[in-house]
Amino acid sequence: MRLLIRWLDRAERADALLESLPRTLTSAERARVQHLFLGVLRHLSRLEREVGRRVERTPRLRVRAVLLTAGFELIEGGEEGHVARVVHHAVEQAKRLTSASEARLVNAVVRRMAAGLAEPLPTELTAVALAHRFSHPEWLVSRWLEAFGAEATLRLLELHQTPARIHVRWRGKGAAAPDWLRPTLAPSFFEVPAGRWPEVLALRQAGQLYIQDPATRHAVDLLQPLAGETLLDACAAPGGKSVLIADRLQGAGRLVALDLPGPRLDRLRENLAEVRGVQVDIVGIDLETARTETFREQGLPDRFVGVLLDVPCSNTGVMRHRVDVRWRLQAGDIVRHASQQLLLLRAAAGRVAPGGRLVYSTCSLEREENEGVIEAFLASSAGRGWTLEDQVLARSWVTGEDGAGAFRLRAPQAASG
Secondary structure (H helix, E strand, O other): OHHHHHHHHHOOOHHHHHHOOOOOOOHHHHHHHHHHHHHHHHOHHHHHHHHHOOOOOOOOHHHHHHHHHHHHHHHHOOOOOHHHHHHHHHHHHHHHHOOHHHHHHHHHHHHHHHHHHOOOOOOOOOHHHHHHHHOOOHHHHHHHHHHHOHHHHHHHHHHHOOOOOOEEEEOOOOOOOOOOOEEOOOOOEEEOOOOOHHHHHHHHHOOOEEEOOHHHHHHHHHHOOOOOOEEEEOOOOOOHHHHHHHHHOOOOOEEEEEEOOOOHHHHHHHHHOOOOOOEEEEEEOOOOOOOHHHHHHOOOOOOEEEEEEEOOOOOHHHOOOOOOHHHHOOHHHHHHHHHHHHHHHHHHHOOEEEEEEEEEEEOOOOHHHOHHHHHHHHHOHHHOOOEEEEEEEEOHHHHOOOOEEEEEEEOOOOOOO
């Protein structure tokens, strides 16, 4: 309830709010808090609409938070008597957090919400109907309907309304993954079953696994790291793909992990601290403004045989994990991201050795941020002589993994930039 009040009042990021939870919570308590909080955010506009239909004035934040949380518990469903239990619990919480009159309001509203939240799926898959039913901005649903069609959009929205599965990549050298990890179609990636989080954390601390979605492999697969190479991860934080690149170098080579100066570098250092056998340089450089001298002053190569550019993006491919992205993203953000991504791609191209390879990747589903950026680069003077060799467009409604785009470009043999 308190997390939701802070989110509604200050629009704080959901992941930061969850990190603020007291350490005194048990793992089961923490999991339930996360489930309720993110569940409300997934269904927010639908829940807000149901509340709005039943109260004349917008209730104060505490009451609103109680009603929204109870509404999500109604959506969850349960055994016979579930509605009565949700109503009782909501009223008891309202007594603790609000006034007696407001607790009576909660009692009346939650009882009436149950019927509205039990409505079936819409029969007409229009942007308005889907946006209302699945709590997504209408402009975003309209984009997806046009790009992917009604059935794919419906599957995508249904996926976004379910908790994200936790995946890990097994790193244990010479040791088999434990039997309780569930294999996926992606080699070395496993799904974590419920109730195993303490074991996951222990294995993570031992360096035997890394918490990572299988979709992250596509960019690194296209980069094709080879033992002994010196490679650049040009937008490296928080470091998941950097660790995967380092592991693919098989104990021989060098990885330069670059990101903007600031607190993101601390997370990058933490995640790369466990890499062994590979020289890792972590540097705070603004790729867009960096010149050749900037790299040389840091004791780094100024050109690399392989560069990964995993750009900041709209995150529409990872909305199942980043639940509140749908409420922060604006229609103009996608065009703005694409413009910034093209600038970064041009800058990264200047760091590729003649004949070298450059992998551009996003966690976006949007064409403007994927194919559109690549096409704009190849049509520009900076892309003259470059070729597109391979690409992967991961669709989460097809694979169940995160959505992503990855493209491997080959530099001309003559010096670029």
